[in-house]
Amino acid sequence: MPTFSDLLKQHYERNPDQVSVYILHGGQPDRPVTYRELIYGATGYARTFQKKGIQPGEVVILILQHGIDLLYAYFGAILYGAIPSIMPFLTEKLLPERYYINLAALVKVTKPTAIVTYPDFVADVHAVVKPGEGSIKVVIVSNQVDDPGEPDFADFGGLKRKPEDIVLLQHSSGTTGLQKGVALSHQAVLNQLKDYSEAIYLQPDDIFVSWLPLYHDMGLVACWLMPILLGRPLVIMSPFEWVRAPYRLLQAVSRYKGTLSWLPNFAFNFCTQKIRERDLEGVDLSSWRAISNCSEPMRWDSLRVFYERFKKQGLRPEALVTCYAMAENVFAVTQGGMDGPVAFEDIDRDSLQINKVAEPARLNMPYVRMLGAGKTIPNTAVRILDAGGHPLPDRTVGEVVLKSDCILTGYYHRQDATEKAFLNDWYLTGDFGYLVDGELYITGRKKDLIIVGGKNIFPQDLEQLAFEVSGIHAGRASAFGVFNDITGTEDVVLVAEVETSDISKRQKIAEDVRTTITRGSAVALRYVHLVDTHWLVKTSSGKTARSANREKFLDEMQAKGQKF
Amino acid sequence: MSHDVLNQLSQYIGCELLKQPDRVIRPDEALLSSGLIDSFHLVDLGLFVEEKFGVRIDDFELSASTFDTLDQLVALIESRR
Numbered sequence: 001m002p003t004f005s006d007l008l009k010q011h012y013e014r015n016p017d018q019v020s021v022y023i024l025h026g027g028q029p030d031r032p033v034t035y036r037e038l039i040y041g042a043t044g045y046a047r048t049f050q051k052k053g054i055q056p057g058e059v060v061i062l063i064l065q066h067g068i069d070l071l072y073a074y075f076g077a078i079l080y081g082a083i084p085s086i087m088p089f090l091t092e093k094l095l096p097e098r099y100y101i102n103l104a105a106l107v108k109v110t111k112p113t114a115i116v117t118y119p120d121f122v123a124d125v126h127a128v129v130k131p132g133e134g135s136i137k138v139v140i141v142s143n144q145v146d147d148p149g150e151p152d153f154a155d156f157g158g159l160k161r162k163p164e165d166i167v168l169l170q171h172s173s174g175t176t177g178l179q180k181g182v183a184l185s186h187q188a189v190l191n192q193l194k195d196y197s198e199a200i201y202l203q204p205d206d207i208f209v210s211w212l213p214l215y216h217d218m219g220l221v222a223c224w225l226m227p228i229l230l231g232r233p234l235v236i237m238s239p240f241e242w243v244r245a246p247y248r249l250l251q252a253v254s255r256y257k258g259t260l261s262w263l264p265n266f267a268f269n270f271c272t273q274k275i276r277e278r279d280l281e282g283v284d285l286s287s288w289r290a291i292s293n294c295s296e297p298m299r300w301d302s303l304r305v306f307y308e309r310f311k312k313q314g315l316r317p318e319a320l321v322t323c324y325a326m327a328e329n330v331f332a333v334t335q336g337g338m339d340g341p342v343a344f345e346d347i348d349r350d351s352l353q354i355n356k357v358a359e360p361a362r363l364n365m366p367y368v369r370m371l372g373a374g375k376t377i378p379n380t381a382v383r384i385l386d387a388g389g390h391p392l393p394d395r396t397v398g399e400v401v402l403k404s405d406c407i408l409t410g411y412y413h414r415q416d417a418t419e420k421a422f423l424n425d426w427y428l429t430g431d432f433g434y435l436v437d438g439e440l441y442i443t444g445r446k447k448d449l450i451i452v453g454g455k456n457i458f459p460q461d462l463e464q465l466a467f468e469v470s471g472i473h474a475g476r477a478s479a480f481g482v483f484n485d486i487t488g489t490e491d492v493v494l495v496a497e498v499e500t501s502d503i504s505k506r507q508k509i510a511e512d513v514r515t516t517i518t519r520g521s522a523v524a525l526r527y528v529h530l531v532d533t534h535w536l537v538k539t540s541s542g543k544t545a546r547s548a549n550r551e552k553f554l555d556e557m558q559a560k561g562q563k564f
Numbered sequence: 565m566s567h568d569v570l571n572q573l574s575q576y577i578g579c580e581l582l583k584q585p586d587r588v589i590r591p592d593e594a595l596l597s598s599g600l601i602d603s604f605h606l607v608d609l610g611l612f613v614e615e616k617f618g619v620r621i622d623d624f625e626l627s628a629s630t631f632d633t634l635d636q637l638v639a640l641i642e643s644r645r
Contacts, residue, residue, distance in 0.1 A: 243604060
């Protein structure tokens with residue numbers, strides 16, 4: 001069984017002049033990076049880690065934006081045998097103080113020995129940790145790294161890592177997510193890449209195109225590790241640029257004859273609605289063979305509108321496919337639409353919601369259109385369990401559990417959380433779904449997680465911020481997501497109890513809640529609903545019952561005639 | 565004229581982007597750096613300005629360093645008309 005370093009060395013020795021990554025930045029020429037350049041740049045970082053006294057097996061946090069530094073630093077850590085973890089960069093709307101709290105949470109649990117960042121961000125890192133304090137030995141500045149140079153693989157710890165050793169950590173966002181790093185071994189990642197390559201029929205001439213963030217499994221595994229380690233070119237742009245200019249993704253596919261992309265559901269709606277016709281002049285999408293909808297609830301309509309909008313550019317209907325994935329399985333669990341059209345079925349709404357059984361729709365009765373997430377990739381097995389842990393038959397909704405050859409080693413330094421995540425060797429996904437002849441349909445979530453634009457948001461982080469607002473008492477707020485058909489993702493709603501009934505005071509509190517949450521979490525609230533005391537539904541332990549509050553909120557909105 | 569532009573922008577942001585028609589946006593209020601306008605809405609704002617006032621704001625200009633308030637956005641539009 002090889003390790004990451006073995007594969008990198010192979011590409012470097014066999015195809016040094018092959019372009020591995022094309023880095024796209026608006027207003028600048030595209031930057032091709034060959035395997036030779038990649039390994040040379042990574043060598044500069046590996047030597048720096050060595051000089052600074054970092055040991056193989058230690059965690060290195062990378063706070064860098066999409067670009068050449070991140071590429072070199074990431075694979076430099078790999079070559080050196082250290083464990084890289086990418087921390088999202090500070091954005092302009094997030095308060096620096098809040099970012100520091102998040103970084104401190106990450107450092108406390110993960111115990112990294114080094115942080116790599118830009119010169120102008122060192123002061124921010126030092127606001128949280130100084131070298132010599134706690135686990136941190138050094139803060140490495142990107143412009144003070146050894147020059148790129150010829151590698152001496154024997155000198156680096158990367159080749160001495162064993163397949164079962166941890167190779168990388170992946171974190172979700174927010175204070176809660178940053179304290180639960182998914183630790184993956186070389187073996188788990190490489191098994192996933194092999195299994196998933198088979199599932200998507202990876203071709204020698206495939207070209208990956210991506211704008212996805214790298215601190216998320218979809219971006220990191222499908223659109224970073226897979227192409228780079230398996231020797232297929234990757235065309236990459238930053239999520240910050242894509243969100244301002246979604247047409248760039250389509251132009252990149254056209255220019256590089258891209259074949260594979262992964263997008264969260266909302267991105268299909270976003271591209272459909274927000275690209276000018278004139279930015280599509282000359283764009284040819286006929287090379288795109290698989291665009292996997294993944295990482296948040298998928299809608300058949302999102303795929304349909306995307307196809308209708310871009311068929312003139314040569315988009316093929318069979319290119320629109322689906323995937324169900326999670327960091328704990330490295331990435332993919334299932335893939336749909338590769339062996340025929342994506343599966344979908346119309347299901348009787350009441351039967352699904354009340355009886356938790358997916359029965360075909362009846363004439364003139366309300367129904368929901370379910371989009372299939374596909375069948376399991378090789379070496380991953382899925383079961384549906386009832387609340388007591390017993391397997392359920394086809395078409396009955398229960399919790400999705402899985403077993404595979406690419407499961408996480410554990411949550412890093414969180415044995416408690418790791419133990420809770422398994423039941424008799426089966427990983428409990430926290431998602432609800434049902435199976436039909438091996439096709440998996442995801443119906444909802446057991447865990448109180450909000451997913452906006454593919455990004456996981458923990459409601460407790462938002463509630464904690466709301467409690468800081470004057471006029472709201474601790475424990476008197478509840479945050480949850482409500483799906484928005486137009487944007488194709490969840491809107492975030494926060495309900496909070498207030499004592500005042502004065503309208504202008506309430507408006508002020510609502511405004512404060514919005515500002516505090518946006519600047520504290522970078523999450524924009526769609527709706528702040530202020531209610532009288534004793535409105536919120538609580539569990540027996542006194543915690544707010546988010547799903548019950550969500551139902552109550554939706555009922556109230558419906559009674560008022562407001563559509564949600 | 566600039567007052568008219570300001571009103572149209574203010575109304576668009578309140579009604580269409582924030583979905584709070586009653587929300588009054590002050591001309592000097594921070595829009596981007598405060599997180600009032602989410603990054604998902606920047607492209608909408610760009611499209612609106614182009615359609616309504618015939619001024620194209622390039623995507624790399626959609627950041628707080630180019631404009632952060634209604635006053636600054638109006639000045640940018642006026643300078644390009």
